[in-house]
Amino acid sequence: MVIPIRGLPMEDDQALFRPEAWFREARGPRYEQLYRHLSAAIAAGELPPETQLPPERDLALIADVSRVTVRKAVSQLVADGVLEQRRGAGTFVKPARSKIEQSLSALLSFTDYMRQRGKTSSSRILRRGLFLPTPDETMSLGLSAGERVARVERLRFADDTPLALEWSSLPTDVLPDPEAVGTSLYDVLRASGKAPTRAVQRITAVNLTAADAKLLLLPEGAAVLRIDRTAYVPSGRPIEFTRGLYRSDIYDFIAELRLDAPS
Template sequence: MGVSKGFGPLPDDGAGPLYLQLQAVLRKAIDEGALAPGDALPSERDLCEHYGISRITIRRALGGLVGEGRLVRRQGAGTFVSDRRAAPERVEKSFANLSSFSEDMESRGLVPSSEWLSRTRGLVTPDEALALALSPGSPVYRLHRLRRADGRPMAIEHSTIPAYCLPEPALAERSLYVALAAHGYAPDRALQRLRAVNFGPEEAALLAVDEGAAGLLIERRSFLRDGRAVELTRSFYRGDAYDFVAELSTG
C-alpha cells in the first residue's frame, strides 16, 4: 500500500533511539487526527523502506503503541489505528464455569495474548499465606499480566501461586491453567468474589480507558481436587467489555 498521509519524517536532530523517534511521529499523527481510527498502517516492509530503518526497530516502535492502546494488531490483517473511545466486543463470562482468560477468548474466536508486567519469586505474605493455606516462609510466584484479545487490552491479572506448582513462572506464558495442568496441578474448583471499582491512573493507562472509568474486580481462589489452594488472583476487567452471568435454579 506504500506510505502516504500521516507519516511525517523522523526528527532532524536524531535525538534518542530510532524506535522512540518513530513512536513520537506516529503518536503525534494519531493524536492530531492525521491517522484516523480504523486506518490501516503500511506493512513493516514499506515502513522500513520509507524510513530507512530495520524491521526490528519498526516492530519495537509499533509494539509500544499497541501497548499504549493507540494501535491494534489483527491476526492475518495487519496493524490498525484503534478507536480508544469504542468499547470492545462484549464478552459473556459465566460464573458457573472454571475457565481461564485464554479459554474464554478462544471460545469466542478471539486471539488471546499477554504482556508481562512482572513475574517474580518471593516468600508468601501473611495475607497470601492465609488465602493459600501456606506456612510462613513458603516460596510463591507472583505473576502480573496485561491480558489482550485481538490486541485490545481487556484485563489486568495479579496472580500468586505456590512455587511447588511450576518449575518457573515463565511457563505460564500462554495460559496459567494450561501450565498448571501440564504439571499436575489443574484447579478443580474456585471461589470468586465480584465487585465494582473505578480505575486509578495506572489501571486506566494499561487498559486504554479514562481514569475513573467503571471496571470490575474479581478475586478468585482456586483449589485442587484434594482441597489445596493453588491460585490467588485479583483481576481488573474493563467494565465496557464484560457481562458476567450465572445460571440459577430453585433446587
C-alpha cells in the same frame, strides 16, 4: 455562536466541551484532561456512537485551548479505538464494542474462554518471579511463615484489545518456575497435572488507578470489575489466588440461577 454537533441535542452542544466541564488546575496537562473527559463521556453514553465531533478548529474555540491540544487528545482517542476519523467527513464516535459474556459457573482460564469464543488471546508479562507473599496471598493459599509465592502479573488481550489485568499467585511447589508461564497459566498447570478443579470468586466494582487505567486504555478512575478467585485441586488444597481487573465496558459475567426443588 452555537456550533451544532450531529448526534447531540442542541442544548448539549457547547456545555460538554467548555473548559468548566473538564479543566481543573493542577490536574495535569490540558490535553490529558480533555482526553480523559472525552473518554469518560463516550463510556458514559454522553457522546453516543456515530456522534460527530466539531472540527478541530471549532472544538479548540469551544474548549478554549490550542488546536495542538485538541489534536493530541483526539489522536489518543483514535488510538484507543473509541473515535474514528473518516476522510472528508470528520471525526466520529465509533460504535460500542460488543460485550464478552463469561459464565461464572464454569472454571475456565482467560485463554480457554477466548479459545471458545473464537478470539485470539495474548498476554504482556508485566512481572513474574518468586516474592514474599502479601497478607491476601498468605491467607488464600494457606502459606506458612517464610514461604515465598510464585507470582505472574499480566495484561490480557483478546484480538489485540486489552481486556484485563491479572495478578496470579501460586505456592512454589505448584509453580516452581514462573518464567514458564506465557499466555496460559492453566496450560502450564495441566502439563504438570496440577490444574484446579473448582474455584470461589468474589466480584466487586472498583475505580482504576492512573497506572492501571493507562494499561487498559481507560480514563483514570473508570469503573471496572475486580474479581478475586481462589482455585482448589480435588484434595481441597488452594493452589491459585488470582486478582483481576476486567473492563466493564466490554466484559460481562453471567450467572445462571436455578430454583431448588422443595424437599
